[in-house]
Amino acid sequence: MTPILEARHLSRHFGALRAVDDVSFSLAPGELLALIGPNGAGKSTCFNMLMGQLRPTAGTVILDGTDITGKKPRHIWRMGVGRTFQITATYASMTVAENVQVALLSHHRRTFAFLPYATRLYRDEARALLDTVGMADQADRHAAILAYGDLKRLEIAMALAHAPKLLLMDEPTAGMAPRERVALMQLVADIVAERGVSVLFTEHDMDVVFAHAHRIMVLNRGQLIANGAVEAIRADPKVQEVYLGGGTLFSAERAHA
Amino acid sequence: MGLFLAQLLTGLANAGALFMVASGLSLIFGVTRIVNFAHGSFYMLGAYVGYSLMQVLPGAVGFWGAIVLAGLIVGIIGALVEVLVLRQVYSAPELFQLVATFGVILVVQDLALMIWGPTDLLGPRAPGLEGIVRIMGEPVPQYDLALIAITPFVAIALWYLITRTRVGILVRAATQDREMVGALGVNQSLLFTGTFFLGCALAGLGGALQLPKGGADLLMDFTILAQVFVVVVIGGMGSLPGALLAAVLISVLNVFGVAYLPQSTLVLMYVVMVAVLMWRPFGLLGREEVAGELGQVGEPDRPVRPAGTAVRVLVAALLAVLAALPFWGGSFAVVLVTDILIFCLFAASLHFLLGQGGLVSFGHAAFFGGGAYVAALLVKYAGTPMELALILAPLGAGLVAIAIGWVALRATGVYFAMLTLAFAQLLWSLVFQWGDVTGGDDGLVGIWPARWASDNDVYFWLALVLSVGGILVLRHVAHAPFGYALRAARDNAPRAEAMGLDTKRIQHAAFAFAGMMAGVAGGLFVFSKGSVFPNEMEIARSFDALIVVFLGGVKTLSGGWVGGATFKGVEDLLVRFEYWRLALGLLIIVVVIVAPDGIVGGLRKLGERLGLLRPDEAPRGTAAPAAREPAE
Numbered sequence: 003m004t005p006i007l008e009a010r011h012l013s014r015h016f017g018a019l020r021a022v023d024d025v026s027f028s029l030a031p032g033e034l035l036a037l038i039g040p041n042g043a044g045k046s047t048c049f050n051m052l053m054g055q056l057r058p059t060a061g062t063v064i065l066d067g068t069d070i071t072g073k074k075p076r077h078i079w080r081m082g083v084g085r086t087f088q089i090t091a092t093y094a095s096m097t098v099a100e101n102v103q104v105a106l107l108s109h110h111r112r113t114f115a116f117l118p119y120a121t122r123l124y125r126d127e128a129r130a131l132l133d134t135v136g137m138a139d140q141a142d143r144h145a146a147i148l149a150y151g152d153l154k155r156l157e158i159a160m161a162l163a164h165a166p167k168l169l170l171m172d173e174p175t176a177g178m179a180p181r182e183r184v185a186l187m188q189l190v191a192d193i194v195a196e197r198g199v200s201v202l203f204t205e206h207d208m209d210v211v212f213a214h215a216h217r218i219m220v221l222n223r224g225q226l227i228a229n230g231a232v233e234a235i236r237a238d239p240k241v242q243e244v245y246l247g248g249g250t251l252f253s254a255e256r257a258h259a
Numbered sequence: 260m261g262l263f264l265a266q267l268l269t270g271l272a273n274a275g276a277l278f279m280v281a282s283g284l285s286l287i288f289g290v291t292r293i294v295n296f297a298h299g300s301f302y303m304l305g306a307y308v309g310y311s312l313m314q315v316l317p318g319a320v321g322f323w324g325a326i327v328l329a330g331l332i333v334g335i336i337g338a339l340v341e342v343l344v345l346r347q348v349y350s351a352p353e354l355f356q357l358v359a360t361f362g363v364i365l366v367v368q369d370l371a372l373m374i375w376g377p378t379d380l381l382g383p384r385a386p387g388l389e390g391i392v393r394i395m396g397e398p399v400p401q402y403d404l405a406l407i408a409i410t411p412f413v414a415i416a417l418w419y420l421i422t423r424t425r426v427g428i429l430v431r432a433a434t435q436d437r438e439m440v441g442a443l444g445v446n447q448s449l450l451f452t453g454t455f456f457l458g459c460a461l462a463g464l465g466g467a468l469q470l471p472k473g474g475a476d477l478l479m480d481f482t483i484l485a486q487v488f489v490v491v492v493i494g495g496m497g498s499l500p501g502a503l504l505a506a507v508l509i510s511v512l513n514v515f516g517v518a519y520l521p522q523s524t525l526v527l528m529y530v531v532m533v534a535v536l537m538w539r540p541f542g543l544l545g546r547e548e549v550a551g552e553l554g555q556v557g558e559p560d561r562p563v564r565p566a567g568t569a570v571r572v573l574v575a576a577l578l579a580v581l582a583a584l585p586f587w588g589g590s591f592a593v594v595l596v597t598d599i600l601i602f603c604l605f606a607a608s609l610h611f612l613l614g615q616g617g618l619v620s621f622g623h624a625a626f627f628g629g630g631a632y633v634a635a636l637l638v639k640y641a642g643t644p645m646e647l648a649l650i651l652a653p654l655g656a657g658l659v660a661i662a663i664g665w666v667a668l669r670a671t672g673v674y675f676a677m678l679t680l681a682f683a684q685l686l687w688s689l690v691f692q693w694g695d696v697t698g699g700d701d702g703l704v705g706i707w708p709a710r711w712a713s714d715n716d717v718y719f720w721l722a723l724v725l726s727v728g729g730i731l732v733l734r735h736v737a738h739a740p741f742g743y744a745l746r747a748a749r750d751n752a753p754r755a756e757a758m759g760l761d762t763k764r765i766q767h768a769a770f771a772f773a774g775m776m777a778g779v780a781g782g783l784f785v786f787s788k789g790s791v792f793p794n795e796m797e798i799a800r801s802f803d804a805l806i807v808v809f810l811g812g813v814k815t816l817s818g819g820w821v822g823g824a825t826f827k828g829v830e831d832l833l834v835r836f837e838y839w840r841l842a843l844g845l846l847i848i849v850v851v852i853v854a855p856d857g858i859v860g861g862l863r864k865l866g867e868r869l870g871l872l873r874p875d876e877a878p879r880g881t882a883a884p885a886a887r888e889p890a891e
Contacts, residue, residue: 095749116735
């Protein structure tokens with residue numbers, strides 16, 4: 003089966019810094035793949051290259067058999083890739099439903115239309131999407147006053163508007179309370195199961211990652227140091243080294259105590 | 260060779276005053292994020308105050324003492340303006356403070372007229388420096404050489420202040436992140452007032468220093484303002500070395516322009532500015548503006564809602580009353596309201612761009628004047644009938660907007676605003692200097708409406724239909740899919756791009772559309788006046804529209820025309836008095852302080868407080884997080 007997304011020898015350098023260094027991986031249809039790594043490992047840089055916000059220094063990105071390296075975000079979106087941002091990105095001057103309706107307007111290529119009133123367009127579709135993420139009851143609230151967790155869910159509804167085959171989620175649970183995190187990732191897992199969407203996400207919360215990811219990749223200092231099933235990653239000494247340190251500091255402290 | 264050198268020296272001498280004024284503006288913008296429109300007024304005050312002091316203080320000591328004192332006095336006046344006016348409106352929406360500074364311009368203009376009278380004042384010569392020096396056979400005024408010698412000292416003193424002192428560190432820190440500076444316990448109010456003092460003192464110093472060369476007159480505020488904007492933008496907003504570099508560049512270019520290409524004088528500096536910004540969108544030494552850092556962003560806009568039936572009926576009824584004006588108002592009222600209607604459409608078109616698109620244009624008069632000139636030229640040279648001219652005027656203005664938008668939209672924020680200003684000035688100088696075709700300063704006259712519309716009442720109805728129709732179209736577009744796409748691009752461009760929206764193209768279309776609507780107003784204007792002059796394109800006209808949009812309320816749907824109608828109506832009432840600018844300026848300042856959300860925004864808040872309107876739920880403390888994505 004052809005992978006839905008494939009990164010081949012992806013690199014991005016900022017001056018002498020190799021933020022992402024020769025990273026290759028692939029994502030199978032219907033897979034929920036986690037990209038983890040400590041702060042500064044290059045996760046967001048990697049993400050921004052996949053979605054076209056950042057041009058790779060070297061390497062290629064293949065979406066469903068098509069080379070999309072260097073394409074603009076809006077073109078990649080049109081090819082069926084949705085994304086959510088690390089810091090939620092919604093339209094503060096609109097209602098919750100209108101946020102989703104704008105995504106639908108874009109999907110139906112009506113952005114340059116002058117008729118009719120936009121609030122009346124695709125309202126039912128927007129409601130259905132909001133229902134998926136459990137936000138239907140807040141459809142007519144002003145998006146600027148939502149709680150952060152609700153904004154995250156709204157963003158997912160917006161990202162689903164064009165029925166994407168792939169979702170890129172940059173730290174979907176960042177800034178949320180622990181209980182909310184689990185609920186949100188459960189929601190994402192359900193979407194993957196029901197809609198057959200493939201998801202690549204970065205995450206800091208290991209509970210979230212180990213509970214839901216089908217497979218995990220570990221990035222450290224720009225390089226992919228591990229890639230495999232959840233149990234294998236948990237047991238990988240290199241990963242433990244990165245996340246727990248060599249234990250030298252901690253054991254030294256214990257020796258003092 | 261001698262002549263070349265002499266001209267170079269003149270250019271360098273002119274650069275001195277320009278640098279001082281520009282560095283002041285740059286400092287103020289860097290620290291407070293206020294685009295100080297009144298900076299030219301402080302320069303003018305410096306010249307007048309210096310002149311008066313020189314009459315009193317004797318000799319060389321008196322002359323130089325007067326210059327320094329003028330700087331100090333103007334600095335104190337600037338600090339007072341900051342404390343009394345601007346401090347009240349720091350939390351207002353982005354760029355709103357410039358409205359207050361516009362009010363200051365008007366006040367200063369009339370105060371100067373009251374105190375020093377309407378005649379131009381000839382500056383006294385500097386004692387001991389009255390003569391000329393011959394350099395390679397060419398005469399060079401001694402005072403020019405003195406200016407060339409003084410400027411580096413001022414520049415070095417500033418450089419020392421900014422890079423070597425604690426105050427300088429705070430100022431630089433504030434230009435990078437003023438909230439952080441505040442969080443670190445620095446008294447921001449004091450820092451802002453101090454910056455205003457310094458910036459205005461520099462402007463006053465510049466004004467007093469150029470007295471022996473240029474004297475003092477009541478037009479010098481706007482003349483220098485245009486130049487200073489150009490200098491600051493070319494150098495990079497907030498950069499002092501950039502200001503010095505650009506001041507020298509512009510002054511020298513101007514001198515050579517006058518000598519070798521006299522017909523280009525007005526156009527030249529704007530051409531240079533456009534060229535520089537196309538090459539470096541943030542000026543020679545400027546840095547990139549991050550979205551939303553131009554002052555506080557304020558609370559986010561409310562969602563727009565189509566008007567309910569009750570409102571529609573009410574509006575229709577009011578329009579019916581207005582349409583019957585020829586039957587209940589006098590003939591004077593008919594002419595006056597025609598004026599107001601046309602201006603309202605012009606204001607509403609800018610309001611659309613600013614409010615819906617978040618695109619602050621300082622040069623919207625280009626499209627109003629552009630439409631007016633297209634219509635006038637068509638009538639004059641092609642004998643075009645009025646009906647056709649009224650259709651072609653917006654098309655012409657729209658084409659101009661497409662061309663200008665194509666370049667200006669490469670930049671964002673203040674740089675975008677300055678590019679639109681530059682293009683408007685380019686167009687203005689083209690019209691002004693291409694006298695054979697456009698009539699230059701004499702304008703184009705005898706452009707009257709078609710026979711059926713020549714009656715004032717009939718023309719009023721025509722203006723009513725087109726203006727109100729235009730305003731309704733603008734309002735409709737805000738509710739249409741295109742309006743939503745435009746707001747999406749404004750609210751969060753990266754999000755919109757990652758959602759298939761081509762934000763630049765959407766903004767370009769909006770820019771052209773707003774230009775077209777201004778063109779409709781321009782076409783109507785020509786036939787109502789029977790003539791058009793270059794001042795319909797000048798900076799002051801662009802500012803008029805900008806001011807009323809802010810006064811009406813940017814973050815509301817009807818702020819444009821409400822502001823336009825109020826402002827124009829009040830102006831028409833006030834112009835009968837001798838010092839109407841003073842009154843209007845003070846009124847603007849009062850409105851700015853009392854209603855920082857504009858007239859409509861203020862009324863809405865009042866209505867909510869009185870329980871007449873349903874309020875928005877309490878917004879979160881801050882606006883949505885900035886659309887920045889830190890790359891890891």
